Amino acid sequence: MKTIGKIFIILVAFVVVMGITYLVVNASETSTEMTQFENGERPQFSDDERPSFEDERTEFPGGDFDGQPEGRHERGVGGWMFGLIKNIGIVAIVTVLIALPRTLLRNRKRSAPAATE
Amino acid sequence: MAENQTKPKTQTKLKLVIDIIIFLVFLITMDPHSSGITIHEWLATSAIAALVVHLLLSWDWIVQITRRFVGRVNGLSRINYILDWLLFIDGTVIMLSGFMISESLLPFLGISLPRNFVWRPLHDLSANLFLLLLGLHTALHWGWIVDAFKRYVFQPIAKLFWADREKDLTA
Numbered sequence: 001m002k003t004i005g006k007i008f009i010i011l012v013a014f015v016v017v018m019g020i021t022y023l024v025v026n027a028s029e030t031s032t033e034m035t036q037f038e039n040g041e042r043p044q045f046s047d048d049e050r051p052s053f054e055d056e057r058t059e060f061p062g063g064d065f066d067g068q069p070e071g072r073h074e075r076g077v078g079g080w081m082f083g084l085i086k087n088i089g090i091v092a093i094v095t096v097l098i099a100l101p102r103t104l105l106r107n108r109k110r111s112a113p114a115a116t117e
Numbered sequence: 118m119a120e121n122q123t124k125p126k127t128q129t130k131l132k133l134v135i136d137i138i139i140f141l142v143f144l145i146t147m148d149p150h151s152s153g154i155t156i157h158e159w160l161a162t163s164a165i166a167a168l169v170v171h172l173l174l175s176w177d178w179i180v181q182i183t184r185r186f187v188g189r190v191n192g193l194s195r196i197n198y199i200l201d202w203l204l205f206i207d208g209t210v211i212m213l214s215g216f217m218i219s220e221s222l223l224p225f226l227g228i229s230l231p232r233n234f235v236w237r238p239l240h241d242l243s244a245n246l247f248l249l250l251l252g253l254h255t256a257l258h259w260g261w262i263v264d265a266f267k268r269y270v271f272q273p274i275a276k277l278f279w280a281d282r283e284k285d286l287t288a
Contacts, residue, residue: 003173010172017209025235080151087147087248094252099259 133265158222214240
């Protein structure tokens with residue numbers, strides 16, 4: 001029962017953050033559109049490029065869309081390995097940059113009283 | 118008494134296993150071009166369960182720091198707490214923006230959401246930020262990770278190896 005309560009609290013926090021994000025994104029989009037109309041600007045695409053929101057997927061000009069739905073343009077083993085190493089590398093660099101000085105500092109603190117004894 | 122001692126031990130073991138799973142899932146989902154969009158979406162969504170378990174296992178610490186956050190808490194715990202909230206918020210933004218641009222999971226469930234071109238850059242940005250935050254989170258818990266690996270991975274392996282050697286010597 002206690003665990004269910006905890007799970008409920010976590011899910012409520014999850015939903016609250018999701019709700020706030022959704023509202024912020026929608027509000028910012030609405031305000032952008034309003035500013036565009038107030039300034040007399042038009043959207044950047046022409047009539048034939050205008051996105052129809054009835055389509056399953058809408059792409060906008062200038063994006064990195066290459067004609068295939070996202071995720072379908074799969075890479076080989078080399079690309080997969082590169083992505084994996086790159087992500088591990090970023091985490092490792094951040095970890096080393098913070099954990100190493102902390103460990104050195106702690107070791108120095110430990111060795112300082114021992115040296116004075 | 119013995120029960121009290123074994124409980125944290127099994128909890129630490131479980132936490133280590135869950136954390137390794139979350140890390141591996143994160144690495145796979147960070148590269149949707151390689152895994153494919155279907156695996157990316159289903160795996161990331163199922164990782165919510167692992168994240169909930171991760172939070173449940175740290176529940177006592179979360180409650181303790183939440184109560185004392187304004188008062189007496191050491192600086193490191195405070196930084197950890199703020200970082201954990203940032204991770205939670207960023208993770209939630211990734212999930213929401215992921216659902217909003219879903220190509221496999223939500224269509225499979227028969228759900229269609231309104232399209233908005235903001236969600237994709239937001240998804241990419243929050244995922245990149247998550248990578249940095251994960252690095253910081255790992256760095257701040259490095260001591261625990263090293264201890265847990267020593268105790269539950271390296272020492273059992275070493276014991277197995279030495280037991281085999283001793284058996285060979287006595288034979």
